[in-house]
Amino acid sequence: MLIDRPDFVQALDANHAWRLMNTGATVIVSAVHAGQRNAMAAAWNMALDYAPGAAKCAVVIDKQCFTRGLIEKSNRFAIGVCVREGAAACMALGSTSANNSPGRDKLIPLGIDYFDGEPHADGALPLTLGCAGWLECERYPEPHIEQTYDLFIGRIIRAWADARCVANGKFLPLDQIPPELRTIHHLGAGNFVVPGEQFSP
Numbered sequence: 001m002l003i004d005r006p007d008f009v010q011a012l013d014a015n016h017a018w019r020l021m022n023t024g025a026t027v028i029v030s031a032v033h034a035g036q037r038n039a040m041a042a043a044w045n046m047a048l049d050y051a052p053g054a055a056k057c058a059v060v061i062d063k064q065c066f067t068r069g070l071i072e073k074s075n076r077f078a079i080g081v082c083v084r085e086g087a088a089a090c091m092a093l094g095s096t097s098a099n100n101s102p103g104r105d106k107l108i109p110l111g112i113d114y115f116d117g118e119p120h121a122d123g124a125l126p127l128t129l130g131c132a133g134w135l136e137c138e139r140y141p142e143p144h145i146e147q148t149y150d151l152f153i154g155r156i157i158r159a160w161a162d163a164r165c166v167a168n169g170k171f172l173p174l175d176q177i178p179p180e181l182r183t184i185h186h187l188g189a190g191n192f193v194v195p196g197e198q199f200s201p
């Protein structure tokens with residue numbers, strides 16, 4: 001269901017967005033094209049560049065994913081860095097394909113809450129709840145690696161963060177982040193871990 005952007009969602013300098021990807025958390029990849037919105041889970045993702053104005057991230061998106069078609073048509077996608085309270089949504093989005101949903105809509109049937117990213121002629125990217133932050137990306141075309149490795153690169157053009165997890169472009173100390181807002185990390189077969197200790201060697 002489309003909701004208003006919650007107050008705890010605050011703009012994040014895109015040049016700090018790599019910190020969200022540094023966690024290695026499972027992410028939600030979302031896209032929109034011609035009024036069609038969709039989202040999927042993706043555990044295979046990483047930060048790629050943090051140069052000012054050139055921050056990038058990368059994510060593997062299989063050819064069978066309906067979301068991939070939306071990205072190929074719109075040249076945009078969003079990444080949401082999942083936290084524990086979004087784990088059920090993450091599993092639902094990662095276990096159900098819009099290819100098999102009536103009208104190619106799975107967000108409504110799955111009861112996924114999302115808010116709009118920045119307005120855009122092709123539609124605002126759907127940013128799903130249950131994430132520590134969200135990166136709005138322009139597809140950075142690399143046809144060879146997209147076809148060969150299913151790897152998509154995004155140039156981060158805008159970012160948002162949950163102020164209960166992130167302040168001044170940095171994650172709060174782990175013991176200040178409530179358990180339900182800690183990032184989730186997929187081990188496989190629907191098993192996840194959350195960070196349990198922060199330390200500085």
Ligand SMILES: Cc1cc2nc3c(=O)[nH]c(=O)nc-3n(C[C@H](O)[C@H](O)[C@H](O)COP(=O)(O)O)c2cc1C
Pocket residue numbers: 026038039040041042043044045060061062064065066067068090091093094095096097098099106186
């Ligand atoms: C925890 C989890 C992690 C996943 N990671 C990836 C991934 O990194 N890349 C990928 O292509 N699919 C991944 N998937 C599978 C897709 O999310 C799944 O195929 C999804 O149904 C695609 O949805 P769509 O066809 O509606 O786009 C993952 C699924 C789960 C549950």
